[in-house]
Amino acid sequence: MANPVLVEVTRGTMVESRHRGMVVAVDSAGRIVFSAGAVDHLVFPRSACKAMQALPLVESGAADHYDFSARELALACSSHNGEPEHAELAGAMLARAGRSVEDLECGAHWSFQQETLINQVRTMDRPTALHNNCSGKHAGFVCTCAHTGEAVSGYVGYDHPLQREIRATMESLTGAALSQDVCGTDGCSIPTYAVPLQGLAHGFAKMATGEGLSPERAKAARRLIDACMAEPFYVAGTRRLCTEIMALAPGRIFAKTGAEGVFCAALPEQGIAIALKCEDGATRAAEAMVAATLARFLRDDEALHTALMAKANHTMRNWNGMAVGDVRVTEALTA
């Protein structure tokens, strides 16, 4: 059966485009408290699981050894715009471990965010790996290896000890068996593993609440989630939904996007976590979905509910600033 239409894009009085998807919200025990679409479907979390991938940085003691604050930990969990603050902090993290941009294996790209791209073009010949949206995560990887004594070179490989540890960590969090069978290569060259959407949500519920985790992992997980909520600019950047949503309710909402229409989120106070994927991979739709799904659980806070629904349903304007249509979520998310 086809996944339901969760987001519509209108023009004039008509629906112009439709986005289908699957959404699941679970409690700290992994029980479904809301769902739409095929929530047992295998989904590549892509960058939405960066906080899981950052656990070895904390658990190995590297984060303490290099004296990383919330800002560095947020960057390790980020898909940032490549703004100057992001690139500089990634470089500073590497320097703490006596390493540099030369050690990053993520490749380089211009910013995906237009304002940032324009600023980059005006100030540099070409971007470096520090400007890659994953440079914070990779700086965290390099620092972890530098601290534990594992080889830094080749840290992106499937069989590298760090990637093995991340795989085991993700298996434990999501309850899914991960192997080459469900492995793809991410944009930044590390392995990415397809996991059931419900398991992904449960993993974030564990991270946000500590339930079902060892005391040490619970502490590390909460430290990473708290770091992202405390430093939302370092998780994404200017005009980015992750940053804006977390800034709406400091310390109460965690949200992280991934490529191809994935979003993970958590409400630590309520012990609820969310994972979703837009079937067609569209970011605009995944953003509307996560905002509306978070809003479901925040109806008691009218201002916050309204602010989140304004992210879910918003007017599109053309080059002359005329309102031409809306992005809006369907009843499948709001009813």
Add this chain to the structure above:
Amino acid sequence: MANPVLVEVTRGTMVESRHRGMVVAVDSAGRIVFSAGAVDHLVFPRSACKAMQALPLVESGAADHYDFSARELALACSSHNGEPEHAELAGAMLARAGRSVEDLECGAHWSFQQETLINQVRTMDRPTALHNNCSGKHAGFVCTCAHTGEAVSGYVGYDHPLQREIRATMESLTGAALSQDVCGTDGCSIPTYAVPLQGLAHGFAKMATGEGLSPERAKAARRLIDACMAEPFYVAGTRRLCTEIMALAPGRIFAKTGAEGVFCAALPEQGIAIALKCEDGATRAAEAMVAATLARFLRDDEALHTALMAKANHTMRNWNGMAVGDVRVTEALTA
């Protein structure tokens, strides 16, 4: 019933994202020769129907009066990158009618094409309306009004005589009744009308073959289609599918993209035209769909068929140049 999945995006050995859509190919009498999905669905053609919108430029005599060659006519039908050649030619068209960029009502935006955007940032403070992807169409509108004596100011309005004439032209070509009920505002501020996909394809079949048109309209339509096929760079630009597909078989393929996942195309030799929409509005999927659908009708030309299928099915690479997955069309298009 849901539209079929026509394009899959893979990662590793798995399907990561799916694009649904509707495709119809018709002969010169409007009879369906191939279809997938809901082909009676109302679709905003957006920029895919610019060749229809350019008919008044030719039929009014303005194109001859201002001595426009194939290049100017192609630009009048274009969604261009805003490369220097595009902006300069749009300015030259306006100058022929004693007009300038000040008369354009389309608004300004940076190029959607990254290489062009980077070149723009390096050479200008900000883009003008000449760099808007629709500036050629708008220059054609201004020249039409200047020639016929209609007011240039306000030429984008629903009730302006030019827009009335375009509406009547599109009704005649598509067989659909167009009114405020199916009207939206396009990115460049002119009215856009939702029409049945099959009617849209039939309109392009008429334009490509002349069948069902008055001799005068048949001549004007073929002149525009021929101009696009003769000057494909001026229909889109560097690394753009419209340009690349038309350059594969000069004079044999017409193809034009529109926003939100629309494509129209024609094979004048065979009297066949195609209209399609990716349900979710994704350009990457609409591009794969149009290439594969054109290839269906070109199986006798092995080299051309192979070249088109290489546009439909292609490998995606990450920032390090590693192959990470494919965009590929499904059997719904190839069987």
